[in-house]
Amino acid sequence: MALSVAQIHAQVAKKSKQAKGPRALGLLELSSDGKAQLIPIAIMVDGKFYDAGAYKASPVPQALWSDTVYEGEKTGVTQGLFTVGGALQRTPGNWLAEGKWRPAGSEPRTRKSEPSKPRMGDEDEGPPKLRRGDSGKPDAETTSPAPPTPSAEDKKTPSSSPAPDVSSPQGGTTSRDTPPAAANPQVPSPDANDDDPNRPVLTRGKPETQGAGHPQVGASTGVPRRPVTVIPKPATKLDTQSEAKKTRETIPAISDANGPEPRPYSYDIKPAEEQRYRKGMLALASDALHSRLKEMMPTVPGAKPAPRPSARRTVKTEPPTFNDVQFRAFDLWNTNEPVFVLSATAHMPQSAADSANPPAYYVTVVAKNNIYDELRKLYAGVTDDHHLDQTPRFELIDAVDADGDGRGELLFRRISDAGSSWGVYRAGADQLFPLFEGAPAQ
Numbered sequence: 001m002a003l004s005v006a007q008i009h010a011q012v013a014k015k016s017k018q019a020k021g022p023r024a025l026g027l028l029e030l031s032s033d034g035k036a037q038l039i040p041i042a043i044m045v046d047g048k049f050y051d052a053g054a055y056k057a058s059p060v061p062q063a064l065w066s067d068t069v070y071e072g073e074k075t076g077v078t079q080g081l082f083t084v085g086g087a088l089q090r091t092p093g094n095w096l097a098e099g100k101w102r103p104a105g106s107e108p109r110t111r112k113s114e115p116s117k118p119r120m121g122d123e124d125e126g127p128p129k130l131r132r133g134d135s136g137k138p139d140a141e142t143t144s145p146a147p148p149t150p151s152a153e154d155k156k157t158p159s160s161s162p163a164p165d166v167s168s169p170q171g172g173t174t175s176r177d178t179p180p181a182a183a184n185p186q187v188p189s190p191d192a193n194d195d196d197p198n199r200p201v202l203t204r205g206k207p208e209t210q211g212a213g214h215p216q217v218g219a220s221t222g223v224p225r226r227p228v229t230v231i232p233k234p235a236t237k238l239d240t241q242s243e244a245k246k247t248r249e250t251i252p253a254i255s256d257a258n259g260p261e262p263r264p265y266s267y268d269i270k271p272a273e274e275q276r277y278r279k280g281m282l283a284l285a286s287d288a289l290h291s292r293l294k295e296m297m298p299t300v301p302g303a304k305p306a307p308r309p310s311a312r313r314t315v316k317t318e319p320p321t322f323n324d325v326q327f328r329a330f331d332l333w334n335t336n337e338p339v340f341v342l343s344a345t346a347h348m349p350q351s352a353a354d355s356a357n358p359p360a361y362y363v364t365v366v367a368k369n370n371i372y373d374e375l376r377k378l379y380a381g382v383t384d385d386h387h388l389d390q391t392p393r394f395e396l397i398d399a400v401d402a403d404g405d406g407r408g409e410l411l412f413r414r415i416s417d418a419g420s421s422w423g424v425y426r427a428g429a430d431q432l433f434p435l436f437e438g439a440p441a442q
Helices: 002-016 152-156 237-247 271-299
Strands: 023-030 036-045 048-051 069-074 077-091 094-103 249-255 321-330 339-347 361-369 375-383 393-400 409-416 419-427 432-437
Touching: 023 069, 023 094, 036 077, 036 419, 249 393, 271 321, 271 339, 271 361, 271 375, 321 393, 339 375, 339 393, 361 393, 375 393, 409 432
Parallel strands: none
Antiparallel strands: 023 036, 023 249, 036 048, 036 094, 069 077, 069 249, 077 094, 321 339, 339 361, 361 375, 393 409, 409 419, 419 432
């Protein structure tokens, strides 16, 4: 019994221990050409969060000091290492770091000291030999035989077997002093076809001076060819933005010398369960949208006041249409209790009397599944382009351990009318608790 009490005490002490920092959080932007940039988000020192782009920025923020190593993590899984090379200030308070990105698994392998293996070849045949052509064939076969050259003794002493006489065009015979090349009928004389009108002639110039006939495919005509230029189709602004969005990847990154080892925060869910939870999250988003519309109705420009429902007749609310739905599930506390995040763009059905361009509403819902397999809403944010000053638009980045306690938090991009900023939130039992909310970049 004493042993079990000691074990429980050790577990509680281990849970209560929290890192003090410094621990920096940033966002990596990876392009398709291998270039990487780091955007500083927050830095935790002595358990408190500060803006990483402003903390000790004299002249460079501490989070962007040279040779600082960040570990890129996607949903808690290591993706690689980023080493800061230099910092750049685009606007006052808006910093950016450039450096070297090394993906996970691309580390150079260390070579072990092994005995050298014998090389393949003719090491046992003596010193190296210079060969021509195929080394497997003898030298006599790889080179063409040269015509025999008569020696001095052959010229002085006549051969025992007389050479056969070859008739000359004048009816005589050729002498024995004729060179062997002329006596060999297999080697034609270079001047034998000078009078042939069909012989090939190597010339330079335009093909008009070479007579009729088309050159063969792939043959060189001696005329410089004009390069064929293909005029590319000009890319539109929409295509450029969509292409840049496809080729750019964002990954959260952590820099901490004494932090815990990363662990995955993804939650495995079956397809049938995913559809059921997704349907429940859309229902929560629909309820949040209708509640928000009732609050914003007096401030919507050109909107008519809604008629009051009578006691006998109830008003039937029509469901909205959701587009660009993103649904993700996380196991942030490693307790097998999923936390769901849904973001979408909603449109309300419009009648003929309403505006031709209905507004688009941005909905973000965070819910937690309790022990009774029911969705409990932790956060619901609804806004549009006309109310970003009141309620910012939330875009989920990923789950990341921002404070180094081994549990995951949710990293959002907050978009308002003043600009974009970052927010780190912890999913509690009933609501989201902000750990860090940065100021919009100027």
